[in-house]
Amino acid sequence: MKAIEVKKLSKTFKSKTKEKGLKGSIKAIFKPKYQEKKAVNKISFEVEKGEILAFIGPNGAGKSTTIKMLTGILFPTSGEISVLGINPHKERKKLAYKIGTVFGQKEQLWIHLTPYDNFKFFGAIYDIPEKIVERRIEEYKQIFELDEFINTPVRGLSLGQRMICEIVASLIHEPDILFLDEPTIGLDPVIKEKIRVFIKRLNKEKKTTIFLTSHDVGDIEKLCKRVIIVNNGHIVLDDSMENLKYHYLNKKIVEAKMNTKINLDDVDGISILKDKDYNLKLEVDLTKKSISDAIKLLDPDKIIDINISNTPLETIISNIYKETKE
Amino acid sequence: MKKYLNVAKTTFNDSIQYATSIIFRIGGFTITMLILISLWNFIYSGNDNLINGYSLKEMIWYLLLAEIITFGSGSKVATNEVKNCIKSGNIAYQVTKPYSYPIYVIFKFIADTFIRFIIFLLVATTLGLIFAGPLETFNIQTLIISIPVFFLAVLITGMTRILISLSSFWVEDSTPFQNVYSKIILIFGVFFPMEMFPSIIRTIVRFSPIYGVSYGPAKLVISSSFTLFKEVILSQIIIIIVISILISIVYRKGARKLNVNGG
Numbered sequence: 001m002k003a004i005e006v007k008k009l010s011k012t013f014k015s016k017t018k019e020k021g022l023k024g025s026i027k028a029i030f031k032p033k034y035q036e037k038k039a040v041n042k043i044s045f046e047v048e049k050g051e052i053l054a055f056i057g058p059n060g061a062g063k064s065t066t067i068k069m070l071t072g073i074l075f076p077t078s079g080e081i082s083v084l085g086i087n088p089h090k091e092r093k094k095l096a097y098k099i100g101t102v103f104g105q106k107e108q109l110w111i112h113l114t115p116y117d118n119f120k121f122f123g124a125i126y127d128i129p130e131k132i133v134e135r136r137i138e139e140y141k142q143i144f145e146l147d148e149f150i151n152t153p154v155r156g157l158s159l160g161q162r163m164i165c166e167i168v169a170s171l172i173h174e175p176d177i178l179f180l181d182e183p184t185i186g187l188d189p190v191i192k193e194k195i196r197v198f199i200k201r202l203n204k205e206k207k208t209t210i211f212l213t214s215h216d217v218g219d220i221e222k223l224c225k226r227v228i229i230v231n232n233g234h235i236v237l238d239d240s241m242e243n244l245k246y247h248y249l250n251k252k253i254v255e256a257k258m259n260t261k262i263n264l265d266d267v268d269g270i271s272i273l274k275d276k277d278y279n280l281k282l283e284v285d286l287t288k289k290s291i292s293d294a295i296k297l298l299d300p301d302k303i304i305d306i307n308i309s310n311t312p313l314e315t316i317i318s319n320i321y322k323e324t325k326e
Numbered sequence: 327m328k329k330y331l332n333v334a335k336t337t338f339n340d341s342i343q344y345a346t347s348i349i350f351r352i353g354g355f356t357i358t359m360l361i362l363i364s365l366w367n368f369i370y371s372g373n374d375n376l377i378n379g380y381s382l383k384e385m386i387w388y389l390l391l392a393e394i395i396t397f398g399s400g401s402k403v404a405t406n407e408v409k410n411c412i413k414s415g416n417i418a419y420q421v422t423k424p425y426s427y428p429i430y431v432i433f434k435f436i437a438d439t440f441i442r443f444i445i446f447l448l449v450a451t452t453l454g455l456i457f458a459g460p461l462e463t464f465n466i467q468t469l470i471i472s473i474p475v476f477f478l479a480v481l482i483t484g485m486t487r488i489l490i491s492l493s494s495f496w497v498e499d500s501t502p503f504q505n506v507y508s509k510i511i512l513i514f515g516v517f518f519p520m521e522m523f524p525s526i527i528r529t530i531v532r533f534s535p536i537y538g539v540s541y542g543p544a545k546l547v548i549s550s551s552f553t554l555f556k557e558v559i560l561s562q563i564i565i566i567i568v569i570s571i572l573i574s575i576v577y578r579k580g581a582r583k584l585n586v587n588g589g
């Protein structure tokens with residue numbers, strides 16, 4: 001059985017539109033106009049058990065909408081979903097025991113209570129014996145160094161501390177699949193890293209399937225082996241991270257420091273990204289030219305230092321976003 | 327069931343943290359009561375006449391007892407919390423938990439109401455003893471039959487408030503509806519016992535939830551009547567069944583069309 005199977009899934013939102021001003025407001029009451037928005041448009045994909053999948057796309061692409069359908073929060077307009085063999089909106093409760101959800105922009109904790117009391121509460125909700133809950137809390141306490149704030153009411157926690165607690169609260173029942181919708185939004189690099197390391201460990205030790213959306217390329221690059229890119233409600237790419245990184249654009253960046261100024265012009269397959277004083281930055285299209293062509297063009301005798309790298313993932317992704325914008 | 331008891335326990339734990347805020351509301355409660363008590367004193371103007379069958383003492387007790395329920399069940403859990411949960415989209419989390427959200431809120435409401443109710447009960451009883459004197463007919467039997475009736479009255483109030491809050495799935499703001507509900511209860515249930523109204527209104531009140539949430543419980547304590555007890559309990563049970571069905575239908579409809587905002 002696959003962890004997730006989705007076939008031709010669509011979601012159309014109907015929202016009221018309103019012309020501007022008071023007149024528009026009155027008009028909207030008596031004669032409401034609706035606008036349809038295809039947030040998710042016939043997407044199909046599968047996720048294997050134990051995978052870490054990045055589900056990414058620009059703002060408004062339909063990522064959160066997809067997660068909400070997969071977790072049974074939203075009813076799809078059409079299409080089929082199976083999560084661990086369960087139809088999410090038909091058997092929400094049954095599914096609830098098997099999945100965990102973290103929304104970086106929503107809150108589930110009781111803010112007057114301490115993280116410890118919160119964890120105990122969530123444990124009880126899933127019918128987990130108290131002894132086991134306590135053991136798990138202890139375990140998470142070690143991993144996330146919760147000591148410092150486990151007994152501080154949640155309202156007194158920083159954003160990062162709160163997010164860690166949100167994640168722990170969603171994991172207290174050790175779900176088979178963890179859905180994370182922008183879990184690192186607004187967090188500092190240290191906490192981000194902590195969360196990434198933890199997710200990785202969770203996947204490795206407990207074989208938890210991870211379904212992640214994020215705008216942070218670091219999250220995606222460090223965690224995921226596979227990427228699905230959505231744009232305008234369509235899947236525009238479904239490939240391994242490796243393919244995306246090394247083959248998708250087939251481009252390399254050559255940065256060189258020269259001992260004299262040389263004048264270059266764009267040639268077919270090699271474009272100049274930067275030419276400032278003695279520093280040059282070239283982009284080589286490997287389908288047309290090779291790295292050695294680029295080095296020859298520079299004149300090897302004049303090179304003091306050279307650095308050849310892949311196109312940054314960030315650039316690759318933003319290029320795909322732009323290309324598929326319709 | 328066990329998990330809902332846990333919800334109650336956790337809420338109780340939570341509500342103790344801000345119990346001090348109730349102290350401030352007691353001030354408002356006491357002032358309102360004192361004004362109304364002196365109003366009734368003025369209307370009765372010192373003589374022993376009965377008004378629609380109520381002596382001054384009974385009238386003051388009626389007012390206090392009915393007010394305990396409205397003030398005592400004023401927990402924000404059933405009103406603002408449900409509304410905000412739906413409006414902010416945090417309901418998304420609730421939907422993914424292995425419990426029924428309406429039942430979860432009901433248990434939360436009961437637990438959150440507990441301390442508050444006891445505080446208002448004590449304050450109102452003290453006011454009653456000072457300004458009206460003890461009710462002669464009140465005895466241990468009255469106390470025993472009053473407990474379930476008051477409990478159900480609070481429960482009905484909470485459930486009605488939750489039902490109204492669930493309208494947030496469709497409307498921008500459910501607060502105006504809550505205010506209308508409060509005013510109706512206040513006028514037709516708390517300030518005046520239904521005997522004071524013309525017969526048409528009396529009949530409407532008799533078969534509306536007002537009977538179960540204010541008139542019934544208050545009148546029961548004053549009259550100590552076992553017949554009344556049976557009538558009140560019966561109508562409360564019917565109301566609870568009807569409201570439960572309504573909540574379940576409305577919630578299911580709402581969840582179906584739920585458009586979680588943001589994120």
Ligand SMILES: Nc1ncnc2c1ncn2[C@@H]1O[C@H](COP(=O)(O)OP(=O)(O)OP(=O)(O)O)[C@@H](O)[C@H]1O
Nearest residue numbers: 013015039058059060061062063064065585586589
């Ligand atoms: N409740 C709603 N009513 C109407 N339209 C909605 C609703 N929720 C989402 N949409 C629309 O559906 C589209 C997809 O939204 P979604 O939240 O899934 O995007 P996203 O990929 O998560 O974006 P982001 O990265 O900004 O979080 C957007 O165009 C959005 O405006």
Ligand SMILES: [Mg+2]
Nearest residue numbers: 063064065589
């Ligand atoms: Mg989103």
